[in-house]
Amino acid sequence: MIRNDEEPVGLGALDRVTWALRRAELAVQSLKEQQLRPLGMAAAHYTLLMSVHDESGLTGAELARRLNVTPQAIASLVARLEGRGQLERREHSRHRHIQELHLTDAGREALHAADAVIAGIERQVTDGLGAEDSAQLRALLDRVVKTIRED
Template sequence: MAPAHYSLLFCIHDEPGLTGAEAARRLNVTPQAVASLVTRLEGRGQLERRQHALHRHVQELHLTGAGREAFGSASRVVADIERRVVERLGSDGTAQLTALLEQVVEAVREP
């Protein structure tokens, strides 16, 4: 599974009913990029769009059963990779890596 697909599935798994625009903000990508991912994952039967209960023009994103399965499988792979990294780096190395990655995230989010 591509990292971008996993990221979107993770977002929707975490917050079912997000709109494409909300997902784009959380992922720090353009709405067009999310729309493309949604179309691809919808085609695979992993994601579905549902009309918002109050705002008919707004579409919410939800995982399907296949999407939950795919997300679960990918999450197990990610957890295994994380476990191996932590084992290799130890607690000090893991803390350093985490601090560096947090700095990267801050730098990317700055205007």
């Protein structure tokens, strides 16, 4: 009853879990971007290449759904990566105007180099936290997603 619902703004607003989440994600993402830059690859490019590598033959629309962006954003990225020869668009066997996305050898090579950087950051985090806490953090984060989605 003595909750300070009277003055919700200002007290502890910066100590919230969702703020800590944002700060942590920003820190990690900034570091990734910074270390990926010398390789001439943005984090978004890495994410896309990794997704295609994980499941070859994905369509742009399917990719858009997985990465939570619009199909146009995907098209723009794909055009750029295709121009670099890291990605290729093939015609779907049945649906003629649908395009399957596949990595080229150059794309696999670039992804490999980029993933070494990302894996290094991942290791830096997991080493800093320890194996047990890392697993727990991942579990907690998955529960957050679940909590948000099932509202």
